Amino acid sequence: MKKLPVLLNPYIKTRHPYNKLKICRRCNYFTVLGDTECPACGKSALQDVEQRASASLTKSAWMTRLIVVLIASVGIVLSPSTLHTILISAGGMVLLALLWTMQRRLTPALLRRKLEKLFLKEAYSLAAGLANDRETAIKVFHDGDKPLAFEMLREIGALVHTDQLRVEQILLLQSFILRKDMDLMLDPLLMDHFNPDLVEYIGELAKIRRDLIKENAFRYILLHEAHILKMEHGESILIGVAGAAVRMKRYLLLYPYLIMRYADRLPKDRFLRLYRMVQASPGAFTMPLYEEVMSVYNEKYKWDEDFQATGKPRG
Numbered sequence: 001m002k003k004l005p006v007l008l009n010p011y012i013k014t015r016h017p018y019n020k021l022k023i024c025r026r027c028n029y030f031t032v033l034g035d036t037e038c039p040a041c042g043k044s045a046l047q048d049v050e051q052r053a054s055a056s057l058t059k060s061a062w063m064t065r066l067i068v069v070l071i072a073s074v075g076i077v078l079s080p081s082t083l084h085t086i087l088i089s090a091g092g093m094v095l096l097a098l099l100w101t102m103q104r105r106l107t108p109a110l111l112r113r114k115l116e117k118l119f120l121k122e123a124y125s126l127a128a129g130l131a132n133d134r135e136t137a138i139k140v141f142h143d144g145d146k147p148l149a150f151e152m153l154r155e156i157g158a159l160v161h162t163d164q165l166r167v168e169q170i171l172l173l174q175s176f177i178l179r180k181d182m183d184l185m186l187d188p189l190l191m192d193h194f195n196p197d198l199v200e201y202i203g204e205l206a207k208i209r210r211d212l213i214k215e216n217a218f219r220y221i222l223l224h225e226a227h228i229l230k231m232e233h234g235e236s237i238l239i240g241v242a243g244a245a246v247r248m249k250r251y252l253l254l255y256p257y258l259i260m261r262y263a264d265r266l267p268k269d270r271f272l273r274l275y276r277m278v279q280a281s282p283g284a285f286t287m288p289l290y291e292e293v294m295s296v297y298n299e300k301y302k303w304d305e306d307f308q309a310t311g312k313p314r315g
Contacts, residue, residue: 003177005090006089010183017158018115019281022046028122032048032155033136040132053114061103089172098228130160146172154185163191170197178204186212195222195230203233206240218255225258236261243270249277249284256289262294271304 014020021032027046029040036044052296072092079085082178103110110315119126133156140148150172157165166189174197186205191198202221221228221241228234245251252259252274263271278285278293301307 003175004146006176008147008176008182009151011151011185018049018119020155021049021159022116023049023052023122025052028125028128030122031133032130032159033133033152037260039136040129049115049118049201050111053111053118055112056118057107057110059164064103065096065099068092068099072096080182132155133164134160141172144177153203161197163193166191167197168193170195170201174201174204174265178208180208182211184209187216190220191218194227199224199228199231199234199237203240206237206244210244210247213241215254216252217241218245218251218258222255222258235265239265242266246270246274247279249281252285252289256286259290260292263292264300268301269302269305271301271312275307276299 021030022034023030023046024038024041024043025045026043027041029038029044030049031039031046033039034046036046038044039217040047046056069092072088075088075092076085080092133152134251135151137149137156140152150169153169153172157169170189174183184205186202189198189201199221202213202217218241221238225238228238231237239262242259243266245255245259246266254258259274261273265276275293275297278290282290297307
């Protein structure tokens with residue numbers, strides 16, 4: 001398959017995945033792709049779900065305050081004396097001030113609660129809206145705009161965690177010419193089961209973005225190592241992943257046997273880094289790893305001038 005050169009817009013991260021989710025004020029349609037116009041009813045009535053929850057919370061807060069004011073007012077009207085009127089008025093104002101303060105302090109927690117109630121109440125509409133978003137992205141793909149289709153699926157994937165959606169994103173990524181300057185990701189695309197397209201993608205990242213291969217990815221590779229070795233370029237992928245593990249001392253400590261199995265086939269620059277890390281603190285690593293590194297060094301690089309120079313290893 002001929003890969004396409006593309007430009008991908010950077011993914012804008014938010015504090016919570018639902019921060020980009022919108023809901024229609026008219027028909028309660030949910031979407032993560034819409035801007036202002038609702039895809040369902042066509043009205044310019046989309047608003048952030050947090051705005052909806054905040055508006056509901058504000059309404060509830062004012063209703064509670066109004067009840068306090070009404071109770072105090074009734075007490076004042078029915079008070080038998082001026083003293084009682086003063087006491088009820090003072091008590092009402094104190095209670096209102098305390099209520100106002102408590103509501104302000106509890107706003108973040110109350111807002112989360114409102115959001116939970118909204119998602120629970122509109123669960124069917126939410127699922128239907130996100131499913132329609134996916135169908136929209138698939139239509140864009142069939143229309144030929146693969147980069148836009150991927151960006152749409154990426155937005156949906158922040159909320160919908162299914163292997164089907166992950167595979168669709170991976171297949172699109174594998175149809176692009178990947179570059180180091182792209183805003184790529186890996187952890188959100190990892191699955192529980194073996195998937196050769198995911199493995200191929202990890203292999204690409206091992207060449208251009210080793211920093212994206214972290215603990216979850218290493219565990220995935222180790223879990224499916226036997227299947228990967230049966231792939232056409234499986235061993236090369238495993239060598240690349242082992243080279244990515246040489247980025248940090250932590251990974252050497254966590255996955256020494258992965259590195260041991262492919263140390264003799266690492267590119268020279270990756271083995272040089274591994275050798276320097278092991279030499280810098282030999283007692284920190286398992287004896288088998290240290291012995292394997294020294295064995296490869298003595299066999300292939302003992303007289304190499306690069307290995308005689310000292311210095312801090314670089315990424």
